[in-house]
Amino acid sequence: MTNKIAQLRKERRISQAELADAVDVTRQTIISLENGRYNASLLLAHRIAKYFGLTIEEVFLFEEEEP
Amino acid sequence: MKTGGWKARAAYGTLLLLALLKVTLVPNLQGAALYQPMKSAITSLGWVLAVYLAYWYSRKKRWEKATPEQRRDMERAETDERNQFLWGQAAYYSWQVMLFALAAAGVVMSMLDCTPGMLAVAVLFGVQVLSYFGKLRVLNRKF
Known part of the structure; x- marks a missing residue:
């Protein structure tokens, strides 16, 4: 699963620390999310989407694997 | 904190x-x-x-x-959810390693014919396994 967190953050000039504070996770979690190394839980995904004023599908892109 | x-x-x-x-x-x-x-x-x-x-x-x-x-x-x-995820994964891995370590210690104690040692290993092994399955049962009911 990929996401647009880094892109949205830069567009709105928000730092990783500010986003981490807003959604109550550590900065390391935001870094891992942006690098695609960690997938957010539904609750965290919802919080992040709500923070950006978007839907979860607009922030997180679920790519189906090729069969 | x-x-x-x-x-x-x-x-x-x-x-x-x-x-x-x-x-x-x-x-x-x-x-x-x-x-x-x-x-x-x-x-x-x-x-x-x-x-x-x-x-x-x-x-x-x-x-x-x-x-x-x-x-x-x-x-x-x-x-933090990522930290808790990592700790959980690491704890499960170390639990498995500890089980093997205890089994190996049991074999060594047996070879040395050390009864107190074998008993200690058996108790620790039992505590590890019972606590795991006990917690798993509680979590299964909760979730």
């Missing part, structure tokens, strides 16, 4: 009590069958408590030196 003040106080109190026992009660047992086991038990428990107090003290100092922002990060780190 919870610094576990009451645990540290309890550990410190117990350590003082053990020190007192070591200088008052234990010397009076010299020659008795209980002397060596009691002395070893008090010393071992004392070391465990001393290590725990050193760890608690280092956490307390780190907290006291931290800025408000660092303190917020330290508190948040405890409930």
